[in-house]
Amino acid sequence: MRALILLGIVGFVAQLVDGSLGMAYGVTSTTLLLAVGTNPAAASATVHLAEIGTTLASGISHWRFDNIDWKVVAKIGIPGAVGAFAGATFLSGLSTEVAAPIMSIILLTLGAYVLIRFTAFGLPRGNLGKPLRKRFLGPLGLVAGFVDATGGGGWGPVGTPAILASGRIPPRKVIGSIDASEFLVAIAASIGFFFGLGSENIDFAWVAVLLLGGVIAAPIAAWLVRHIPPRILGSAVGGVIILTNVRTLLRSDMVNAPGNVQTATYLAIAVIWAASIAYSLREYRRDRDNESVEAIEGLERGPVVEGAAGSTR
Structure with a gap:
């Protein structure tokens, strides 16, 4: 019973972080399952079912x-499902020990960029509103889905x-x-694991408690991400990416x-x-205060009235 309660708490915390930062549910949950002796394929299958x-x-x-851009969901989700199915199906015959450090270096670079970009400059606005192309999202989804399943x-x-x-x-x-x-990815990975493993290696009680904890946390996380300022959120996400991938690198055979x-x-x-989050918070408050001052000054100047004195009409 204690193990089930612990898994439920882990599911809640993992989903709270995942729903707020866009990552960490699978990594957190799988790490715990591996720590108690579950084999990698069964652990990944359990997490993906949940x-x-x-x-x-x-x-x-x-x-x-x-909080959703449905065009992005369609362009990345379908290739992600294909990658997840392939990764789940061939997990038992694949080793990610060599690939993991290389992927961590790539992710660490991206994480450092995100942390520096959002902390120092805030939300990147030069490209804001421009569409994300399928030729970028398709391969990204394929790789991410494969990595997620394996x-x-x-x-x-x-x-x-x-x-x-x-x-x-x-x-x-x-x-x-x-x-x-990720809903599409989870379905595809689960189907792949059923083909590769069957259901005998999966503890459905563990699936249920992980699911329960995650479902409770989901609306709270969605509310949090709506109200956390983008600059602070970007700094927080960058730090998670860096810490996670540095940990992978330091523990790797490399x-x-x-x-x-x-x-x-x-x-x-x-x-x-x-320090980065604190700086982002300070800069966010300063920008907000400046915007408030500008708004008040604009009200004090009053609206510009067409046809004022001096008009030739």
Whole structure:
């Protein structure tokens, strides 16, 4: 019973983070399942089955708060489903040990860009409103879906920073669209796992409690992302991406850093991350105050009346 309660709490926290930042449900949940001895394929299958319900609830919640760009969902979700099915079907015969560090380096670069861009300059507005092309979203979805199925998580860590870095849609819509499209990915991955594993290796009680925790958290997360300022949200997402992928790199065979080096690195990143969020919060408040002053000055000047004195009409 304690294990089920713990899984329910993990499902709640993982979905709260995922729905607010566009990533981490699969990574968090799969990590716990692996820690208790579940084999990778069964752990990923369990998480993806739970995600069918949590992503549906999350998608509905984000839709109600107008956090979704449906064109993005269609362009990235369908290729993502194809990639997820392929990754789930061939997981037992594939190794991601070599690919994981390389992917982490790519994601770490994107995370650093997102953190610096949003912290130093706020929401990128130069491309805001421009469409995201299918030739960009299609391959991105295919890779993200494959990584998600083979790694037990990865749809958000791959998709969210890549779209955020483009600066073409607001962060809340990036997160809402990624969460909504993940429903297709979860269904495709689950079908693939049933083909590859059957159902005997899946504990459906674990699926149920992960699902319950996630469904409870979904509307709360959708509300949070609606009300968190984009600049602060971008800094927060960038920090999550950096911390997650640095952890993967330090523990990989490529680096294999000692425990004390890992701890020191995590602390340094945490300090920089906290300072970045604090700076973004300060700059957001300053910009908001400046906008308020400009609005008050505009009201004091009064409206411009056509045909005022001096008109020749």
